[in-house]
Amino acid sequence: MIELTNVSKTFSGQKILDDISLQIGTGEIVVILGESGTGKSVLLKHIIGLIKPDQGHIKIDGQDISRLSERKLLNVRKKIGFLFQEGALYDFMNCFDNIAFPLREHTRMKERVIKEKIQKILKLIDLQGVEDKLPSQLSGGMKKRVALARAIVLDSKILFCDEPTSGLDPIRSRDISDLIRNVSKELNCTTVITSHDIKNSFRVADRLILLGKGKIIADGNRSFFEQSNLPQVQEFIS
Numbered sequence: 001m002i003e004l005t006n007v008s009k010t011f012s013g014q015k016i017l018d019d020i021s022l023q024i025g026t027g028e029i030v031v032i033l034g035e036s037g038t039g040k041s042v043l044l045k046h047i048i049g050l051i052k053p054d055q056g057h058i059k060i061d062g063q064d065i066s067r068l069s070e071r072k073l074l075n076v077r078k079k080i081g082f083l084f085q086e087g088a089l090y091d092f093m094n095c096f097d098n099i100a101f102p103l104r105e106h107t108r109m110k111e112r113v114i115k116e117k118i119q120k121i122l123k124l125i126d127l128q129g130v131e132d133k134l135p136s137q138l139s140g141g142m143k144k145r146v147a148l149a150r151a152i153v154l155d156s157k158i159l160f161c162d163e164p165t166s167g168l169d170p171i172r173s174r175d176i177s178d179l180i181r182n183v184s185k186e187l188n189c190t191t192v193i194t195s196h197d198i199k200n201s202f203r204v205a206d207r208l209i210l211l212g213k214g215k216i217i218a219d220g221n222r223s224f225f226e227q228s229n230l231p232q233v234q235e236f237i238s
């Protein structure tokens, strides 16, 4: 369970998050929507402790991460898989080594076990046979898949995806959205995604949250959004 209580953050005089309170249940898939610059990424960064709130608390499974030391935060972050907006694969490592990186860095797993684990994950994300390829030899959609594999390789129970469909064509966008949903449900991950892409957000989300001017404008499932009379919601989904 992820819990934000009265979280506020101001950057150079501009209030980006204004007294946000919000709970995300275990196993839930939530998409954070909002125009560019509304603070979606800032919100995600608060939940992984990369940014500290000016006010308020952020708890993950009851632990207040807004008050933790860097060293303790590292332990919390190990439980969180993060799919960065740009994929952020290491260009000089092949796909196998990219996916293996968190295992080699954070566990004492034997190479044989790592290999088995990666075979299993590549099967799960339907991307076998790319182990020896460099990221530059893959399409954008494949890179996102490899980055997703790396994000879940430590058996994370929390998965964050910042704009997973950005830069992809409509078909790849749909595929990665479906994949995130399947993987997330299969592993029972609590998943938080940021997006502008309303169509795919509806495909992937159990629940959607629209941010605007530092506040939560709407919070509900797909039909709640489709039936909402709020002008900001209608504008966003039209």
Ligand SMILES: Nc1ncnc2c1ncn2[C@@H]1O[C@H](COP(=O)(O)OP(=O)(O)OP(=O)(O)O)[C@@H](O)[C@H]1O
Pocket: 011, 012, 016, 034, 035, 036, 037, 038, 039, 040, 041, 042, 043, 196
């Ligand atoms: N570390 C920072 N220091 C100062 N200002 C920041 C910082 N991070 C973000 N901001 C500001 O906070 C605002 C929200 O940024 P954020 O990246 O969260 O937007 P976003 O909703 O994710 O936008 P996009 O859809 O384009 O990704 C922006 O005005 C940005 O300039």
Ligand SMILES: [Mg+2]
Pocket: 040, 041, 042, 162, 194
């Ligand atoms: Mg962003």
